[in-house]
Amino acid sequence: MPKRVDHEERRAQITEALVRVAGRRGLHAVGMREVAAEAGVSLRLVQYYFETKEKLLLHGLQWLTTRLSSRIADRVRAAGEAPGPRAVIEAVLLEALPTDEESRAFHLVHTAYAVLAVTDEALAAQPFIDGPNAAEDALGDQLERAREAGLTPPGLEVRTEAISLLALSAGLGTSVLVGQRTPEAATAILRHHLDRLFPNES
Amino acid sequence: MPKRVDHEERRAQITEALVRVAGRRGLHAVGMREVAAEAGVSLRLVQYYFETKEKLLLHGLQWLTTRLSSRIADRVRAAGEAPGPRAVIEAVLLEALPTDEESRAFHLVHTAYAVLAVTDEALAAQPFIDGPNAAEDALGDQLERAREAGLTPPGLEVRTEAISLLALSAGLGTSVLVGQRTPEAATAILRHHLDRLFPNES
DNA sequence: ACCAAGATGGTACAGCGGTATCATGAAACG
DNA sequence: CGTTTCATGATACCGCTGTACCATCTTGGT
Secondary structure: OOOOOOHHHHHHHHHHHHHHHHHHHOHHHOOHHHHHHHHOOOHHHHHHHOOOHHHHHHHHHHHHHHHHHHHHHHHHHHOOOOOOHHHHHHHHHHHOOOOOHHHHHHHHHHHHHHHHHHHOOOOOOOHHHHHHHHHHHHHHHHHHHHHHOOOOOOOOOHHHHHHHHHHHHHHHHHHHHOOOOOHHHHHHHHHHHHHHHOOOOO | OOOOOOHHHHHHHHHHHHHHHHHHHOHHHOOHHHHHHHHOOOHHHHHHHOOOHHHHHHHHHHHHHHHHHHHHHHHHHHOOOOOOHHHHHHHHHHHOOOOOHHHHHHHHHHHHHHHHHHHOOOOOOOHHHHHHHHHHHHHHHHHHHHHHOOOOOOOOOHHHHHHHHHHHHHHHHHHHHOOOOOHHHHHHHHHHHHHHHOOOOO
């Protein structure tokens, strides 16, 4: 047998090339050849590791979601050990804003995938439902913890607020993406609402 | 000279066909031939009234924005004569949710355009900045009126709340689009925040 | 050492989509 | 009544893109 190559590693290399190209030229404009060039491999190899373009795109979406989880986890870790509910929530929400170049490309491609998933039944729309639902659950748990600790105003509707915060972040993220707002302005607005929900912490 | 035809009317007919097709199959999948078939004209005619596909797409985007203004105006009119700030704001926000089939297609295509505009410099990103900015101004004015009338809680930051409401609506609209939430659930959340800003009205 | 199987390269093929070209039809105006 | 000009139809062309096929090289196992 020949040089046994780590398939997963190569697939990752190609997938990351796909996301880079999609972030630069737009997801609609990515072709197999361009992905191959970006990854520094031949067209044949892209075919070899992903039979078809559809499978490549599917894997790209999968990669984006896991990468998002990873980035959120990083932010939570960076919030210190045993962070409070507000810190955790803030970490999740801020990750929804395109700040650095990677996260900008990330959200652009992610949104492009979401638009695709609405019409193309080949791309499952489930990731765009399960992911947000899980995020809502997580934020809801954190808010519930805070409520039981007496950190929040009375009469707080936990689930509604969790949904609202995530929708707000998504909307602000889009506005940053199209250049209507700076990431700093969006961050300030998010913090304003966190201050509303956690009046006791500055 | 031959049968003089109303160019604007034909262009409108073709443009509406474009949006219908884009709402059904996705903006990335629309071709000149399909638009022609949907409009009930020949491919040549689409070329005749819009020289190139890029110009057709550009006109489509333009049409979407004016149609959005029109739908918002309808909603405000339907709110009765001399509607209060809350009614006007609610009209604007609810229009951001995909309710009927037309508005669903509308928002899907609009989002697809926004994603395109980020990368393709042919499509100007300006509409996606000017439009939301104007909406923020309008909501800000309404909130300011309400604040001066003493309808809102003390310490209200008008501009921040206007931006937040619009971003929230956009985020909720997207979640409805991908099927994560029903329009009714999104409406309830919007109304919850309106109740927060206008505590005296039910 | 050798060979079987995996890895990689080059290239051809078919389909599609936007655009261009040619030709024809229709009607308003002199 | 014709001709000029707009409107419309049919079709050809060209480039691109995904996919398939064939050839070659590499290397691990025996």
